[in-house]
Amino acid sequence: MxxxxxxxxxxxxxxxxxxxxxxxxxxxxxxxxxxxxxxxxxxxxxxxxxxxxxxxxxxxxxxxxxxxxxxxxxxxxxxxxxxxxxxxxxxxxxxxxxxxxxxxxxxxxxxxxxxxxxxxxxxxxxxxxxxxxxxxxxxxxxxxxxxxxxxxxxxxxxxxxxxxxxxxxxxxxxxxxxxxxxxxxxxxxxxxxxxxxxxxxxxxxxxxxxxNFWKLLKYAITGIVDFTERPLMFATWMGSAFSIASVIAIIAIIIRKIINPTSSVNGWSSMVTLILLIGGIQLLSIGILGEYIGKIFLEVKKRxxxxxxxxx
Known part of the structure; x- marks a missing residue:
């Protein structure tokens, strides 16, 4: 048996x-x-x-x-x-x-x-x-x-x-x-x-x-970090997208300045909003990177x- x-x-x-x-x-x-x-x-x-x-x-x-x-x-x-x-x-x-x-x-x-x-x-x-x-x-x-x-x-x-x-x-x-x-x-x-x-x-x-909810959330994050690199790719994609958008914005500002040298700068509220948005994306990307580095740190210690x- x-x-x-x-x-x-x-x-x-x-x-x-x-x-x-x-x-x-x-x-x-x-x-x-x-x-x-x-x-x-x-x-x-x-x-x-x-x-x-x-x-x-x-x-x-x-x-x-x-x-x-x-x-x-x-x-x-x-x-x-x-x-x-x-x-x-x-x-x-x-x-x-x-x-x-x-x-x-x-x-x-x-x-x-x-x-x-x-x-x-x-x-x-x-x-x-x-x-x-x-x-x-x-x-x-x-x-x-x-x-x-x-x-x-x-x-x-x-x-x-x-x-x-x-x-x-x-x-x-x-x-x-x-x-x-x-x-x-x-x-x-x-x-x-x-x-x-x-x-x-x-x-x-x-x-x-x-x-509880937080333990399950931590467990879910472990599962995602352990079995996919997509979050790192997401951070790269977001960084690339905002870099391209900023280059386009710089070109648009230069062209506008050439066409109308007396134009004044308006839209401080929208500019602050964009700064906060980009800052948030940067912190999110750093956080994603930190999760992977933290896992590597625990692995290399060989406890x-x-x-x-x-x-x-």
Missing amino acids: KTISVVVPCYNEEESIELYYEAMNKVKTENNKFNLEYWFVDDGSHDRTYQVLRDLQKKHSDEVHYISFSRNFGKESALYAGLNEVTGEYTAVMDVDLQDPPEMLVKMFDMLESDEDDYDCIGTARMDREGENPIISFFSNSFYGVINKMSQTKIIPGARDYRLMTRQMVNAILSMTEYNRFSKGIFSWVGFKTKYLPYKNRERVAGTTSW PIYIIKEKK
Whole structure:
């Protein structure tokens, strides 16, 4: 019987962990198609997540393992840490709040085992965002449209991290050791034949999400900077356009002065507006450049993606 290694990032999820384990164990028992190996990653939680994971590991030491970080490094680091430890033939990535339906794991396993389509990965994508903040939903949907137009790495709208992958695909992901990580883009960039299964959005079983608008915005910016250079091209285009416009304006002023030497200079309001507009474009361009330089700065320092305090 093959083993599925499940990577489960946890940040302040003390209420969800045991509920998640019970739901997963039920799926495994009812279907009896695979064994499960759990790798819970405590991402520097401030509640009792660490204690709950220790207790769970003591009860089920044959299948439950955990990693505890020295501080909060973020979900992307937690995913990478878990993937570094898995030993199963297949690897699943899931959230512990049960918004990722455990029962779908059976169909995902069957599809990878099938010789008909020869898939390397079965992913999931939400059909709707029912119950989610409408503002966050709007910007999330807009993000997928923007990044798919700007980047050659295409991301399925509504795609979740929840997926089941072959060992070969996991090894490819681990070979990407970049510090600034955007898993949705990495999963797509490495290639491999992938099938996405749609499902309806689910509410959390317990606790509250640690994601807010600003964290999601920062995450979206990371995705855009990591997988496209178009913003830099945009800054170049804007700079070129305003340079050409200024040359034309200078020529027009010279011609007007030659034709009518006594003409007076009018339109101070419009001139100030143009100065502010051009200044704003310059600051925007510098900001875009700064984002890329900041990412380069973090990469060249070669700091570890995460630091483990305890592992069992």
